[in-house]
Amino acid sequence: MELDQLDQRRIPTHVALVMDGNGRWAQRRGLPRTDGHAAGEAALLDTVWGALDAGIRWITVYAFSTENWKRPVEEVRFLMRFNERLLLTRRDELNEAGVKVQFIGRRDWRVPKRVLRHITETEEMTRKNRAMTLSLAFNYGGRAELVDAVNSLLAEGVAPGKVTEKMIRRHLYDPQMPDPELMVRTSGEYRISNYLLWQLAYSELVFTDVLWPDFRRGDLYDAIAEYQHRERRFGGIEAAER
Ligand code: IPE
Numbered sequence: 001m002e003l004d005q006l007d008q009r010r011i012p013t014h015v016a017l018v019m020d021g022n023g024r025w026a027q028r029r030g031l032p033r034t035d036g037h038a039a040g041e042a043a044l045l046d047t048v049w050g051a052l053d054a055g056i057r058w059i060t061v062y063a064f065s066t067e068n069w070k071r072p073v074e075e076v077r078f079l080m081r082f083n084e085r086l087l088l089t090r091r092d093e094l095n096e097a098g099v100k101v102q103f104i105g106r107r108d109w110r111v112p113k114r115v116l117r118h119i120t121e122t123e124e125m126t127r128k129n130r131a132m133t134l135s136l137a138f139n140y141g142g143r144a145e146l147v148d149a150v151n152s153l154l155a156e157g158v159a160p161g162k163v164t165e166k167m168i169r170r171h172l173y174d175p176q177m178p179d180p181e182l183m184v185r186t187s188g189e190y191r192i193s194n195y196l197l198w199q200l201a202y203s204e205l206v207f208t209d210v211l212w213p214d215f216r217r218g219d220l221y222d223a224i225a226e227y228q229h230r231e232r233r234f235g236g237i238e239a240a241e242r
C-alpha cells in the first residue's frame with residue numbers, strides 16, 4: 001500500500017506496534033535468534049520514517065517486556081546492548097527529524113545502569129521535539145504499569161473510593177500519551193502479551209503474518225488501510241442506526 005492510497009483525513013494519531021517474530025525470522029534462515037533482533041532495526045527505522053511521512057504523531061513500539069527476562073541470559077544481554085546501541089547510533093538522525101524519543105517501562109535494578117543513563121540522556125536530548133513522539137516500551141508490562149500507577153496514587157494518600165479513571169491515567173508512564181487508535185502485531189500471533197493494557201481498551205487491532213524484520217512502511221500503510229475500514233463504536237451504535 002502507498003501513502004497516497006490512504007484516506008488522509010483518517011490517519012491515526014497514535015499507532016502502537018508489537019515487533020514480534022525476530023527469532024523465527026532468524027531460525028528460518030539458520031541464523032541465531034539474535035540476528036533476527038539485529039535485522040529488526042531496519043524495520044523499525046523504515047516504519048518510523050514512514051509514520052513521519054504519513055503525519056502520525058505518536059508511535060509506540062514494544063521492545064522488551066517485563067516477561068522477556070525469562071529468556072536465556074545471552075539473549076537478554078544482547079537485547080540490552082542492542083537497544084542501547086540503537087539509541088546511541090540513531091538518536092541524532094531522529095533528533096534532526098524532530099522525533100521525541102522516550103521510554104515507557106520500569107526503570108528498575110534489572111536494567112543495566114549504563115543503559116538507563118543513555119535512556120535519560122536521549123530523552124533529555126529530544127525532549128523539545130514536536131514532529132512525533134516515539135515511545136520505546138522497554139522493560140514494559142501493562143500490569144506493571146497499572147501496579148505502579150496504583151502505588152503512586154496510594155503514596156499520594158488518595159482516599160478509598162476516590163480513585164477515578166482520570167487519576168489512573170495521570171499516573172501512567174506517560175500521562176500525555178493519547179490512546180492508540182490502532183495496534184499492529186506482526187508474526188501471526190493473536191495476543192496482546194501484556195502490552196498497553198489500559199490504553200488499548202478501544203483500539204482497533206490488526207494482525208499480520210509478516211515477521212518483524214520484514215516489516216516496512218508499506219506494511220504500516222496496509223494496517224492503516226484496514227483500520228480505515230473499521231467502524232469504531234466505543235460501546236455506542238452506528239451513526240446510521242440512530
Ligand atoms: C520479538 O521477537 C522481539 C522481542 C520479544 C524482544 P521474538 O524474539 O519474540 O521472536 P519470536 O516470536 O521468537 O519469533
Ligand code: IPE
Pocket residue numbers: 018019020021062063064065068189191193
Ligand atoms: C511481546 O512479544 C514482547 C515484545 C515484542 C517485546 P513476545 O514474543 O515476548 O510475546 P509472547 O511470549 O509470544 O506472548
Ligand code: MG
Pocket residue numbers: 020021022
Ligand atoms: Mg515473540
